[in-house]
Amino acid sequence: MTSFIDNLVPQAVKKLIPYQSARRIGGDGRVWLNANELESSLFEGEPSHNRYPDFLPQDIAKAYQAYCGTDAETVAVRGADEAIDLLIRTFCKPASDNILICSPTYAMYEFCADALAIETLDSPLQEDFNLNVADIVQKSELVNLVFLCSPNNPTGNVIPKADLIEVLEGTVGRSLVVVDEAYIEFEPHTSAVSLIERYPHLVVIRTLSKAFGLAAVRCGFILASPNVMQYVSKLIPPYPMPDCSSQIVLEALSDERVAVMKEATAKLVEIRNQFAVALTQFDFIEYVYPSSTNFILLRQKSGHELFSVLTKDGIVTRNQNHELALRNCVRITIGSPESMAEVIASLASYQTELQQTQQDQQKRQHQQDQYIETQSQLDKDHI
Ligand SMILES: *Cc1c(COP(=O)(O)O)cnc(C)c1O
Secondary structure: OOOOHHHHOOHHOOOOOOOOOOOOOOOOOOOOOOOOOOOOOOOOOOOOOOOOOOOOOHHHHHHHHHOOOOEEEEEEOOOOOHHHHHHHHHHOOOOOOOEOOOOOOOOOHHHHHOOOEEEEEEOOOOOOOOOOOOHHHHHHHHHOEEEEEOOOOOOOOOOOOOHOOOOOOOHOOOOEEEEOOOOOOHHHHOOOHHHHOOOOEEEEEEOOOOOOOOHHHHEEEEEHHHHHHHHHHOOOOOOOOOHHHHHOOOOOOOOHHHHHHHHHHHHHHHHHHHHHHHHHOOEOOOOOOOOOEEEEEEEEOOOHHHHHHHOOOOOOOOEEEOHHHHEEEEEEEOOOOOHHHHHHHHHHHHHHHHHHHHHHHHHHHHHHHHHHHHHHHHHHHOO
């Protein structure tokens, strides 16, 4: 039975016969001379890297499924960014199909679409950064993929489950819904993974780059129904995971290390919450947005440039001012308590500077007033 999911796949992708790498063809033997590899490592006594890695690292996928507590089909890719690119290439015809985003959000959805001349439609978030569900459902008719991000980067908020379900119900027969859960470890109970079974057009993207602290390893995941995955796997490059990364990832997904990650995440959340409260002491900050992530988004009052203030003190943050909905906003990643104390100290010294300037101005004004008064008194006396 074909479903609307099959109809979203471009003909060119449907016709693809996946690249037949030596590892995929497999075989049985003692002497392996089929992949033009060097038969033995050049450096004896060191870990060897001369053989191509597994075609799709099954052990990693299994370990990640166990971590998620799901049996949704799972595949490891080189970061969530590759997952985004892969999904667009699998389900959108270049120079013809469209995707939908809800701005402000992660920039890679539109970037990957642009690279393929795929148009990006927008259903902007509401002022409180919640989805405009009716608008998304309406526009989903025009697109193959709807990209949602929860918790969202850079707004930091989670999509309420009721909203997500409304979107999923409304998009049946129309488009796939991709939920990017790069920050899910900071609010794990809000994950959409358990909905994949009920909604086969839902795809979840994950990464080890954030809470797991493995950005350099380049590992992300796609979780989806078999119907979605059969097409994605056609386009997955032959050897997606370097074996050095695979080893680190497998270890990171052990019960022991997952427990360490969870503990570190809880600590980070505590640092974040204290930092958010500390920010509210400054007059020049208009609003500190609530966060379900490892960053804080704040809105400064206009006339201030906190991004530059912090840069001058050697603290690099993300200026979000270029985005209309994020005028005067700065995004600050949560680091160590010491780093957050540095941010607060830098802002405190800016506050002192401002107060000093204000006092100087008042003093000058006072002097001016006095001068005028004395002069006019003198003038009067002369008459
Ligand atoms: C950081 C981030 C990514 C990229 O993750 P990688 O696995 O490092 O490629 C994807 N989506 C969002 C929302 C992110 O913030």
